[in-house]
């Protein structure tokens with residue numbers, strides 16, 4: 001095969017990874033691979049948001065640092081180039097959990113830092129000329145069935161108890177929701193103002209160009225085989241570094257010694273063709289709110305700037321021994337369910353063509369508590385375990401690592417997720433049995449609730465045991 005054919009093959013493979021990567025108007029031809037051994041100050045493993053925001057904030061803090069990013073495929077190959085586009089303000093561990101370990105003030109500080117990051121990402125992208133397609137319209141949690149009303153309605157009071165004001169989060173009745181967006185069967189919603197949406201592939205790829213201009217070297221098609229003290233080991237040779245940063249999220253279990261660090265969980269997505277003006281004049285959705293609803297098997301949606309709906313959800317199977325493979329990203333039964341969900345919520349889109357289906361793996365730590373940290377003695381730093389809420393959190397991780405590695409104390413470095421250590425997941429086959437059972441219970445609880453119109457207790461109980 002000629003190198004032109006090889007490039008065409010890899011370009012097609014990369015474009016297939018998501019609608020965002022498919023539609024981006026730049027070639028996805030890989031940058032050069034690492035040619036041989038290298039000495040740097042900081043080696044960053046993974047060219048996603050975690051790796052690149054870390055490179056960005058390090059290079060800004062100390063322009064003299066020699067920084068190399070090592071990416072096994074291309075920048076944005078992972079979840080950062082495929083996600084649901086929400087700049088999510090949610091931290092997966094509950095505020096009670098943070099309070100239990102760090103106190104109430106720290107729980108509130110964590111939540112506030114997440115809220116602030118939603119704005120910060122918009123501001124940095126604008127300042128750096130990144131074509132983020134960022135729109136801050138808040139987030140709606142819709143009650144799309146009587147069984148969901150109670151749990152969705154509880155949310156504003158819950159957050160008010162944590163100092164979030166009534167202007168920031170509120171319950172909207174049926175008519176108030178309809179003024180924003182018309183969703184079939186919606187009985188009201190919680191609205192939180194701190195959420196935005198963006199085009200993740202444009203952000204991650206744009207960020208790579210920005211960090212290169214700051215002097216960071218990016219090597220693509222360079223898998224790191226292992227992370228050792230003082231080096232990242234690759235087939236082309238070792239990258240010796242004072243600090244090695246791991247930003248591999250859903251791929252982490254593939255690294256030696258990390259099989260049980262996070263569970264790689266597939267989230268699957270689809271997008272419609274651009275929908276006509278008649279659809280939008282009927283449905284509204286003029287402020288680009290992101291939305292989810294109160295079902296157990298989580299869904300998430302946004303309106304794109306080119307007038308598509310991008311919608312995703314859980315339900316893809318977990319694969320034994322935490323394996324991660326390209327072929328796990330297409331699950332026709334789950335994509336068909338997501339299409340049915342979309343068309344039920346928007347009957348006016350019933351004839352819309354689904355132009356893209358895709359998926360990607362995200363990382364779930366055993367305690368659902370994301371973390372960022374730096375072990376100076378070992379020269380090892382990391383950020384990850386964001387569950388499905390990593391767009392804002394990975395930006396915070398990058399800012400935090402920029403401060404930790406350059407030895408600067410800041411509001412970021414004292415947040416409660418810094419240097420948190422999650423327990424490991426159970427060995428197989430317990431992991432497989434637990435995750436599969438949990439997913440099945442949540443799916444059946446949704447079915448049962450739809451039938452009875454009442455909340456299912458089983459799902460609540462199961463969430464406490466295995467919160468998937």
Ligand SMILES: Cc1cc2nc3c(=O)[nH]c(=O)nc-3n(C[C@H](O)[C@H](O)[C@H](O)COP(=O)(O)OP(=O)(O)OC[C@H]3O[C@@H](n4cnc5c(N)ncnc54)[C@H](O)[C@@H]3O)c2cc1C
Pocket residue numbers: 045046047048049050051070071072073074075076077078079080081082083084085086087088222223224225247248249250251252255266267268269300312359360361362383384386387388389390391392393394
């Ligand atoms: C389908 C989907 C939808 C999502 N939706 C949202 C959302 O709407 N909002 C939100 O906040 N979050 C969402 N998330 C989560 C969010 O996208 C991630 O948390 C975030 O992008 C993680 O960034 P990262 O850089 O840590 O990991 P990734 O973007 O996965 O990057 C890791 C990179 O490391 C590379 N890599 C892995 N192993 C190696 C190795 N050994 N050597 C070299 N390179 C390696 C990979 O190729 C990859 O490019 C979603 C995730 C998925 C999969």
